[in-house]
Structures are given as structure tokens and as C-alpha cells.
Amino acid sequence: MIPVNDPFLCQQCGFQNVKALRSYRNHCRRCLFSLHVDDQIPGDRLSSCNALMEPISARVHAKKEYEILHECQQCGKKITNKAASDDDVEKIIHLSVNPFSYVSRSKKKS
Ligand SMILES: [Zn+2]
Numbered sequence: 001m002i003p004v005n006d007p008f009l010c011q012q013c014g015f016q017n018v019k020a021l022r023s024y025r026n027h028c029r030r031c032l033f034s035l036h037v038d039d040q041i042p043g044d045r046l047s048s049c050n051a052l053m054e055p056i057s058a059r060v061h062a063k064k065e066y067e068i069l070h071e072c073q074q075c076g077k078k079i080t081n082k083a084a085s086d087d088d089v090e091k092i093i094h095l096s097v098n099p100f101s102y103v104s105r106s107k108k109k110s
């Protein structure tokens, strides 16, 4: 996994995101939108889609930690992301009213 932790300007709401404190940042901390830049692994930057990904659901991942489910508005791909400690918690809690079930990142061929 390649940790990606760059400041970026949100294409959805225009918020200037600074670097994450303890983790890499892959979504806007204000509106929680992400960009479809990763293919299989968060940070791999292998996708050529680059469309906006909408936060559609969230769930509690561990104690006081949330996972956000993003859906690409262009290709429909769904990716789960760990919420950052400085994300807008109220928005995450709002999303977690409809928690998602586990979405596997890659289907095992067996
Ligand atoms: Zn934003």
C-alpha cells in the first residue's frame, strides 16, 4: 500500500483540505466526497476514472472509528474508506443511519 497524504482542493465543495494528521487522506473532510483514483487498494492510484465519488453510507468500523462507503458517480464502483479523525463527524453519523454490509475490495477466484 502506498500512503497518500497530499493536501488537495475538493472538487465537490471547494474546501482546501490539509494533510491528515495520522493517516492518509483520500476524501474531503467537509463534504466527504472522494475521487475515483484508486483501483483495488487505497492509495494505488491505478484507476483512470478520476470522477467524483459520493459518500453513500458509513458504519462503525472499530471503537469510535468509522468506515465510509463511496460510490463513483461515473462508473458506479464502490470503495470503503476509513474516516479520518478530523472528518465531519455529524455527516458520518448521518450516513451511518443506513450502514452498509461488508464490500469486498477484490473477489477471490477460487
Ligand atoms: Zn468537499
Ligand SMILES: [Zn+2]
Pocket: 036, 049, 050, 051, 072, 073, 074, 075, 076, 077
Ligand atoms: Zn469511477
